[in-house]
Amino acid sequence: MKLRYLTAALIGSASFAFAGQAFAAPSCGANTGVAATGEPIVVGGIHGNAPPGDFSASTDAAKAYFDCVNANGGINGRPIDYQIENDQWNPELAAQAAAKLVKDAGAVALVGNGSFIEMAVNAGTYKEENIMVMASACAISECFESSNIVSTNQGPLPSNLGAAQYAQEELGSTNVACIGFNIPNNGPWSCQPVIDLMKARGGDGSMQLLNPGAPDVNSALLEAISTGADTILMNLPAGLAIAVLKAAEEQDLRDDYIWIAPTPLYDLSVPGAIGEYWNGKIFVNAELAPFQMGGPDALNWVEVMDAYASPDDPRDTFAQSGYLSATYFVKTLLEMDPADVDDRAKVTEAIKAIAGYTSDLMCGPYYVGDTDFHMPNHAGFMLQILDGGFKIVRDCYEFDSAYFEPHIAVEQSLGLR
Amino acid sequence: MRNFKYLNWVIYLVVMVGIISFLGWGKPTKIIGLFFVSGLAVGSLYALGGIGMVVLYRATGVLNFANGAAGAAGVMLAWQLGQWGVWAPLTWLACILLALAISLTYGRLVAPRLAWREPVVKAVATLGFALIVLGIVSFLWIDDPRTFSLPTDKVGVYILGLRVTVTRLITFLASVSIVVGIYFYLSRTVVGLQMRALANDRDLSALIGIPILKVETIAWGISGVIAGFTGLMFGDLIRLEPTVITFMVIPSVAAAVCGRLDNLALVLIGGLSMGVIESLLTLSQTLKGVRPIAPFVIAAIVLIWYQRGTRLTFGTKD
Numbered sequence: 001m002k003l004r005y006l007t008a009a010l011i012g013s014a015s016f017a018f019a020g021q022a023f024a025a026p027s028c029g030a031n032t033g034v035a036a037t038g039e040p041i042v043v044g045g046i047h048g049n050a051p052p053g054d055f056s057a058s059t060d061a062a063k064a065y066f067d068c069v070n071a072n073g074g075i076n077g078r079p080i081d082y083q084i085e086n087d088q089w090n091p092e093l094a095a096q097a098a099a100k101l102v103k104d105a106g107a108v109a110l111v112g113n114g115s116f117i118e119m120a121v122n123a124g125t126y127k128e129e130n131i132m133v134m135a136s137a138c139a140i141s142e143c144f145e146s147s148n149i150v151s152t153n154q155g156p157l158p159s160n161l162g163a164a165q166y167a168q169e170e171l172g173s174t175n176v177a178c179i180g181f182n183i184p185n186n187g188p189w190s191c192q193p194v195i196d197l198m199k200a201r202g203g204d205g206s207m208q209l210l211n212p213g214a215p216d217v218n219s220a221l222l223e224a225i226s227t228g229a230d231t232i233l234m235n236l237p238a239g240l241a242i243a244v245l246k247a248a249e250e251q252d253l254r255d256d257y258i259w260i261a262p263t264p265l266y267d268l269s270v271p272g273a274i275g276e277y278w279n280g281k282i283f284v285n286a287e288l289a290p291f292q293m294g295g296p297d298a299l300n301w302v303e304v305m306d307a308y309a310s311p312d313d314p315r316d317t318f319a320q321s322g323y324l325s326a327t328y329f330v331k332t333l334l335e336m337d338p339a340d341v342d343d344r345a346k347v348t349e350a351i352k353a354i355a356g357y358t359s360d361l362m363c364g365p366y367y368v369g370d371t372d373f374h375m376p377n378h379a380g381f382m383l384q385i386l387d388g389g390f391k392i393v394r395d396c397y398e399f400d401s402a403y404f405e406p407h408i409a410v411e412q413s414l415g416l417r
Numbered sequence: 418m419r420n421f422k423y424l425n426w427v428i429y430l431v432v433m434v435g436i437i438s439f440l441g442w443g444k445p446t447k448i449i450g451l452f453f454v455s456g457l458a459v460g461s462l463y464a465l466g467g468i469g470m471v472v473l474y475r476a477t478g479v480l481n482f483a484n485g486a487a488g489a490a491g492v493m494l495a496w497q498l499g500q501w502g503v504w505a506p507l508t509w510l511a512c513i514l515l516a517l518a519i520s521l522t523y524g525r526l527v528a529p530r531l532a533w534r535e536p537v538v539k540a541v542a543t544l545g546f547a548l549i550v551l552g553i554v555s556f557l558w559i560d561d562p563r564t565f566s567l568p569t570d571k572v573g574v575y576i577l578g579l580r581v582t583v584t585r586l587i588t589f590l591a592s593v594s595i596v597v598g599i600y601f602y603l604s605r606t607v608v609g610l611q612m613r614a615l616a617n618d619r620d621l622s623a624l625i626g627i628p629i630l631k632v633e634t635i636a637w638g639i640s641g642v643i644a645g646f647t648g649l650m651f652g653d654l655i656r657l658e659p660t661v662i663t664f665m666v667i668p669s670v671a672a673a674v675c676g677r678l679d680n681l682a683l684v685l686i687g688g689l690s691m692g693v694i695e696s697l698l699t700l701s702q703t704l705k706g707v708r709p710i711a712p713f714v715i716a717a718i719v720l721i722w723y724q725r726g727t728r729l730t731f732g733t734k735d
Binding site: 053222239240242267270 | 448451452455456458459462559560561562563564566570573579580582651655656657658661665668692695696699700705706708709
């Protein structure tokens with residue numbers, strides 16, 4: 001808990017250091033400074049929050065932004081009624097949450113969703129009901145390969161690719177062992193493109209799959225080593241990745257391998273948790289701008305969180321992502337005819353028409369398009385865990401994979417390339 | 418009868434050698450050694466958890482699913498105290514004391530009220546208690562990356578090519594020592610005799626004047642201390658996540674079932690065998706997906722093997 005405050009304090013301090021100017025109040029929506037009092041516009045959000053994981057950071061941040069928008073004129077004077085449901089990692093509850101928001105409450109869109117479960121369960125419902133989900137904390141294939149879900153976060157597939165690409169180009173990796181979950185729409189889905197990338201570049205790769213509840217990560221690590229890999233990619237949530245690192249430390253394997261990870265390890269509490277032993281030895285991909293970048297949106301995110309979120313709400317990548325989804329959604333509504341913002345079909349149409357919103361939090365443009373797949377965010381940063389923090393070792397770079405060919409084609413058709 | 422006992426051991430050895438040969442076929446001996454030793458390390462944790470359950474079950478008839486939650490609460494407290502700069506040995510002591518307190522709280526306040534209910538009701542009640550403890554622990558310590566380390570993690574020896582830390586050796590030796598210690602405690606002390614009498618027939622024990630509450634409290638206390646120690650080891654060797662530690666009781670139950678909730682030596686061997694087989698399954702591309710269910714399949718096979726007679730494992734009377 002203390003770490004959350006520390007993170008917030010660090011980010012807050014960094015924002016002042018970079019800005020060199022005082023921010024009196026965050027900038028939100030129409031920014032009128034007058035509270036919206038009209039008829040509310042119902043918007044939903046679903047997160048998963050129950051042991052073993054809490055994905056509520058994205059909806060927390062989206063709520064903070066919507067509260068800020070409501071205090072600043074809302075959507076043409078109408079406040080956003082943001083209703084949040086928790087799927088508790090339970091497919092049945094996930095389906096109930098979607099039914100409640102989409103069918104009963106009549107939400108015009110869902111924003112800030114973050115879950116391992118919800119998207120797989122409800123992707124069909126969203127398509128049938130013609131409602132768009134501007135998600136923020138996605139980790140499974142359905143989130144990126146569905147017609148009515150688009151996320152500001154990358155998920156494990158691009159982030160893995162970014163980490164492996166950097167390791168191959170800068171650290172001399174030739175054989176990457178990807179340790180992931182034995183869940184088809186997560187582990188194999190996100191490890192296979194890494195293997196393909198390495199093979200395409202004359203190297204090799206393999207995947208070692210863990211059952212999410214398996215207590216023993218040592219076997220996966222030993223399996224990875226037995227493949228002859230020179231690089232270990234920890235495609236896991238931070239807690240499990242740390243368990244892998246602890247098992248590796250037990251075997252004193254630090255200097256024998258290159259250690260890389262996707263975004264989940266980009267958490268300010270990680271360097272302290274893994275200790276001095278790993279200083280300078282782990283490279284982590286970040287799918288959104290690292291906290292020290294301090295661009296206008298990054299600073300505004302901090303201001304919004306400080307003013308409208310609970311001090312206990314996480315200030316992490318998922319929170320950035322939730323904030324970003326909420327800002328894009330509000331921008332879309334403000335650009336619509338005020339008479340249409342209650343019409344779900346027209347809101348869906350407007351969201352699908354988004355083509356090229358930009359933010360300093362994201363490397364590339366954000367777009368949606370009328371396709372059966374959406375992954376606008378497929379470029380990122382590379383960081384090194386160093387001296388108790390994260391050092392940027394590569395600025396925005398695009399990830400190289402055949403997987404992105406259809407996405408690039410869409411970007412070309414939208415004039416974004 | 419004696420020959421039949423030996424036959425069981427011969428069959429066990431043949432089956433284990435067969436499984437190890439099958440799973441390790443074509444793999445270098447060094448690799449098999451690595452997985453074997455790694456499996457022993459995990460298996461000793463299963464065994465440790467199982468031993469704690471069986472000790473309590475033998476004295477009170479309660480299959481305690483809350484042991485993992487008590488250990489999880491203990492190790493989270495130890496971690497928190499460590500963050501506040503408390504001297505490490507005191508944090509370990511605090512872990513064991515908290516697990517002991519949780520165990521005694523249930524043992525004195527709830528368990529006596531369920532004393533005359535069926536074993537299944539008693540077991541399910543402890544599961545409810547485990548979820549309450551887990552809920553409180555999860556509320557106090559939100560999901561965050563954390564690690565818990567012991568100084569013995571830094572020192573290790575190489576066995577069959579795998580570096581085994583002193584912490585893992587302590588876990589293994591503790592499992593064996595607890596089995597031996599409990600054996601002598603039950604067979605050589607008055608309280609041990611009273612525990613055996615309770616396990617044999619609670620009604621009759623009450624009639625002949627055995628202080629049931631006192632004996633059961635001691636059993637809950639021993640179970641709580643083992644739970645605290647197990648939590649400390651799980652937090653260090655597995656990972657510092659309350660949910661994972663809480664539900665480590667599930668494979669531990671499988672180890673306990675291998676000993677038919679009675680024989681501690683069999684619990685130890687069952688736990689170690691499960692760990693080794695589970696680890697070696699990783700070597701098979703076809704079978705590695707079934708690793709999580711391996712302990713239960715093994716427990717089921719052991720039960721079926723022993724149930725050839727008439728003895729009931731979960732019945733109120735044998």
